[in-house]
Amino acid sequence: MAEPAIISVRGVDKVFNGGSDRAVTALQDIDLTIGRGEFISLLGPSGCGKSTLLRVMADLTAPTGGTVTVNGKTPGAARAARDYGMVFQQAGLFEWRSVLRNVELPLQVAGAKKDVHRAKALEMLELVRLSEFAGHYPWQLSGGMQQRVAIARALSADPEILFMDEPLGALDEMNRERLQGELLRIWGDTRTTVVFVTHSISEAVFLSSRVVVMSARPGRIAASIDVDLPYPRTAETRTTPEFFEKVTEVRKALHGAPSEQAAA
Numbered sequence: 720m721a722e723p724a725i726i727s728v729r730g731v732d733k734v735f736n737g738g739s740d741r742a743v744t745a746l747q748d749i750d751l752t753i754g755r756g757e758f759i760s761l762l763g764p765s766g767c768g769k770s771t772l773l774r775v776m777a778d779l780t781a782p783t784g785g786t787v788t789v790n791g792k793t794p795g796a797a798r799a800a801r802d803y804g805m806v807f808q809q810a811g812l813f814e815w816r817s818v819l820r821n822v823e824l825p826l827q828v829a830g831a832k833k834d835v836h837r838a839k840a841l842e843m844l845e846l847v848r849l850s851e852f853a854g855h856y857p858w859q860l861s862g863g864m865q866q867r868v869a870i871a872r873a874l875s876a877d878p879e880i881l882f883m884d885e886p887l888g889a890l891d892e893m894n895r896e897r898l899q900g901e902l903l904r905i906w907g908d909t910r911t912t913v914v915f916v917t918h919s920i921s922e923a924v925f926l927s928s929r930v931v932v933m934s935a936r937p938g939r940i941a942a943s944i945d946v947d948l949p950y951p952r953t954a955e956t957r958t959t960p961e962f963f964e965k966v967t968e969v970r971k972a973l974h975g976a977p978s979e980q981a982a983a
C-alpha cells in the first residue's frame with residue numbers, strides 16, 4: 720500500500736445484542752489501513768462480517784470498540800461531507816423517476832442548483848455509458864444497467880470513496896464479468912478508492928489491487944494479499960497463469976482461515 724491512508728480501522732470490535740444470550744461477535748480486533756486510490760476487496764465466507772465491516776466504515780452501524788477514520792474524519796463526519804458513495808446488491812432505484820432523475824437525486828437533496836445537478840448527472844451517465852437511457856425508467860433496464868445507474872448515482876457527488884456491498888451478486892455470470900470490466904474502467908477514470916465486498920475469489924482477484932481475506936465468526940482479518948497483476952485487466956487477464964496463481968493463493972488463505980462454511 721504505497722499511497723497515504725484514506726481509511727484507518729484500529730482495534731475494531733462489533734458485538735450485536737451485547738449482554739444478552741443472543742450476543743453475536745461479528746468483528747473482533749480488526750486493524751485495516753486502506754490507501755488512497757486502492758481497490759480493496761473484503762472476501763470471506765457468509766456471515767464472517769464483511770458487510771458489518773463495510774457498514775462500520777460507512778457509518779451505517781457503530782462499532783462497539785476501536786476507532787475508524789475515513790478521509791481524516793469520523794465516519795459520521797465523512798458521511799455528512801459526502802466523502803463516500805454506496806452501492807448495494809439491489810440497485811435501489813426509484814421506479815417513478817427516470818434514470819437521469821435517479822442519478823441527480825443526491826445532488827438535488829444536497830441543494831445543488833438544477834443546472835449543476837443536471838449537468839453532473841449527464842456526465843455520470845456518460846461515465847457509465849448510459850447516456851441514451853437518460854429518459855428511461857428503471858423497469859425498462861436490465862439488472863446490469865440498473866447497477867450502472869446505481870454506480871452513476873453513487874459517484875454523482877464526486878466522492879473520494881466508493882463502498883460496494885456485493886454490487887454484482889444478483890447478476891448472471893456473463894453480465895457480472897462484463898460489469899467487472901466496466902467497474903475497472905470507471906475506477907481508472909475516477910481514481911476513487913473502492914472498498915468492495917464479495918464472496919467470489921475470482922471476482923476479488925480480477926478487480927482488486929489488494930484482497931483482504933476474513934475468517935468466519937468472530938470476523939477477523941486472516942490475510943491481506945496484494946494482487947500485482949497489471950491494469951488494465953481484460954478478459955485476457957482471466958486466462959493467464961498469473962491470474963490462476965493469484966486465485967490459488969487467495970483460495971489457500973481463505974481455506975486456511977478457520978471457517979464455518981467454505982466460500983464459493
Ligand SMILES: Nc1ncnc2c1ncn2[C@@H]1O[C@H](COP(=O)(O)OP(=O)(O)OP(=O)(O)O)[C@@H](O)[C@H]1O
Pocket residue numbers: 735736743744745763764765766767768769770771772918936
Ligand atoms: N443487525 C444485526 N443483528 C444481529 N446480528 C447481526 C446483525 N447484522 C449482522 N449480524 C450477524 O453478524 C455476523 C456478520 O454478518 P455480516 O452480514 O457482516 O456477514 P457477511 O460476511 O457480510 O455475510 P454475507 O456474505 O452472508 O452477506 C453474522 O453472524 C450475522 O448474522
